[in-house]
Amino acid sequence: MATVLSGAPAIESADRRTFLRRMLSNRRTSVAGAFLLLIAIVTLFARLIAPYDYRDIVGKPLTSASVLGIDDFGRDVLSRLLVGLQVSLGVALSAVLVAAVIGVALGLVAGYVGRWASTIIMRGIDVLLSFPPIVLAIAVVAIMGPALVNVVLVIGVLYIPRFTRIVYTQVLAIRNLEYVEASKIMGARPAGILVGTILPNVAAPIIVQLSLSVSFAIQMEAGLSFLGLGAQPPLPSLGTMVGSGRDFLEVQPTLLLYPSVLIILVVLALNVFGDGIRDLLDPRRRGTN
Amino acid sequence: MRRFLAKRFAQAILQLLLVGTIVFFLVRLIPGDPARAVLGDAATDEQIAATRAAMHLEEPFFSQFVGFWTRLFQGDLGTSLISGRPVMQDLPSRIGNSLELVLIALAISLVIGIALGRIAATRADKPADHALVAGSIFGISLPVFVIGTLLLLVFAFFIPILPPRRFASPFEDPLAHLQILILPVATLTAASCAVVTRMTRASMLETLNADYVRTARAKGLVEKHVINRHALRTALLAVVSATTVELTTLIGSTVLVETIFGWPGMSSLLMNAVGQRDYPVIQAVVLAAATIVILVNLVGDLVARALDPRAEDN
Numbered sequence: 001m002a003t004v005l006s007g008a009p010a011i012e013s014a015d016r017r018t019f020l021r022r023m024l025s026n027r028r029t030s031v032a033g034a035f036l037l038l039i040a041i042v043t044l045f046a047r048l049i050a051p052y053d054y055r056d057i058v059g060k061p062l063t064s065a066s067v068l069g070i071d072d073f074g075r076d077v078l079s080r081l082l083v084g085l086q087v088s089l090g091v092a093l094s095a096v097l098v099a100a101v102i103g104v105a106l107g108l109v110a111g112y113v114g115r116w117a118s119t120i121i122m123r124g125i126d127v128l129l130s131f132p133p134i135v136l137a138i139a140v141v142a143i144m145g146p147a148l149v150n151v152v153l154v155i156g157v158l159y160i161p162r163f164t165r166i167v168y169t170q171v172l173a174i175r176n177l178e179y180v181e182a183s184k185i186m187g188a189r190p191a192g193i194l195v196g197t198i199l200p201n202v203a204a205p206i207i208v209q210l211s212l213s214v215s216f217a218i219q220m221e222a223g224l225s226f227l228g229l230g231a232q233p234p235l236p237s238l239g240t241m242v243g244s245g246r247d248f249l250e251v252q253p254t255l256l257l258y259p260s261v262l263i264i265l266v267v268l269a270l271n272v273f274g275d276g277i278r279d280l281l282d283p284r285r286r287g288t289n
Numbered sequence: 290m291r292r293f294l295a296k297r298f299a300q301a302i303l304q305l306l307l308v309g310t311i312v313f314f315l316v317r318l319i320p321g322d323p324a325r326a327v328l329g330d331a332a333t334d335e336q337i338a339a340t341r342a343a344m345h346l347e348e349p350f351f352s353q354f355v356g357f358w359t360r361l362f363q364g365d366l367g368t369s370l371i372s373g374r375p376v377m378q379d380l381p382s383r384i385g386n387s388l389e390l391v392l393i394a395l396a397i398s399l400v401i402g403i404a405l406g407r408i409a410a411t412r413a414d415k416p417a418d419h420a421l422v423a424g425s426i427f428g429i430s431l432p433v434f435v436i437g438t439l440l441l442l443v444f445a446f447f448i449p450i451l452p453p454r455r456f457a458s459p460f461e462d463p464l465a466h467l468q469i470l471i472l473p474v475a476t477l478t479a480a481s482c483a484v485v486t487r488m489t490r491a492s493m494l495e496t497l498n499a500d501y502v503r504t505a506r507a508k509g510l511v512e513k514h515v516i517n518r519h520a521l522r523t524a525l526l527a528v529v530s531a532t533t534v535e536l537t538t539l540i541g542s543t544v545l546v547e548t549i550f551g552w553p554g555m556s557s558l559l560m561n562a563v564g565q566r567d568y569p570v571i572q573a574v575v576l577a578a579a580t581i582v583i584l585v586n587l588v589g590d591l592v593a594r595a596l597d598p599r600a601e602d603n
Contacts, residue, residue: 129582130304132537135540139315227548229563268430
């Protein structure tokens, strides 16, 4: 028994090395990964890298006095872009974290307990899926007030179904397999089986979903901010910058272009990375994309 | 089939009831007094009392809930707190305007997306496929409001051939209506088309490797027939299911598109209501949008079931 237990992690780490090697050998996935890593570092140190405070008036409005120009209030566009990226990514990541924790837990319970638990949870998920996400998000944020915390919560709740559905189907597929039965016979408690035995075996689709969900959450946050329901002035987010850039289309189109291009690049990188990881984790899809 | 129909209809009705209940509770999420939230701090006590009465907030909670459902069954979605008009006076035409955008965009996306997906799948791993895969992943990475704003920038200011933001009714001036339809529909189509292309490609790649397609080829059928009559037809089943999901996304996307292009649809009604804190209108639009999604999913499931020859056995 001891041999089996001590052997298991070695196999896992070898698997992980092969996975990493395969990921690095795929040019598209590794370029997207490297770009995301760069974005992560820039986001983390955004306020240190930014040449000015995002609120400071540093020059004549709507001129190109600074690296990426000056906005309509006389603030540095580069500094606002960096902080905007931090705000957008921060909201998206927090929302997806909320969605993943609750969604995975619900999926595990629905799949493992079955019967009434799965009926209640999965019908609840169906109801949540009945609302076009952005419509419900607008209504809830409009009612609760346009604070970033409300945006995180509402996007988080709206993305719960993505995780619950995936985990639920995966758990249904593996809950009667030998190794789960073995854990039961060895006296493991249901919570222990769910977290220790089942969760690691449904991790792959969760990881893929995380990457793709962050991409959707960025778009959702940006959309809400664009409509004036996300980050409130003077705090920038990529969506608010696109929204306010619209008013100066003719005078200084770069105010609109820079945040737009940044959103597209980050979302594109997340989608390419998510797709790449999914293909690597799913042997049937290898070579189809 | 009858059992499936009964179950699916019952599920849709249950969903509608739960959605209605959530919409009822939405207004209860307002921190503090909803009437004061509508009117602001400067409102007098009389104004607050009148608004509370209009929102049925003076009644006990249970009768508010029963009243909400009774009015709903009578087709009364409430009255705007700002204009004083019943929501049902404006909502149907707004829904019509939104659905016009959504359905035209979906139809175009399906035609182009299925054709491109077919090309990509039949030329898997060739330059055309690589270009289409790259193009479609780029397409799904373009947020709707970015596409819309950039299109507006290009066509309204740099190449001013289309008139921006002037709505014309299709009955009064069909030509002008068609003209202003182009940019919002193009915006919605761009992202949606990419999704349909990806879905068709992935689904066709699976069917092209299926045994029955190999059998069809072994029988000596012409390759075009193998692809169109065997592989594509089965692949389209998955596309039908994806289409229902895509319709939900498109309905959501109209919020941004209608705001950008000033299109007087359901979503711009929602945004106006949000700006004025007109809660009954917000509730009505959310309820209408969710009802449309539930009906679309119901129809989508029924169509998929009718098209799928395997469904009867399962």
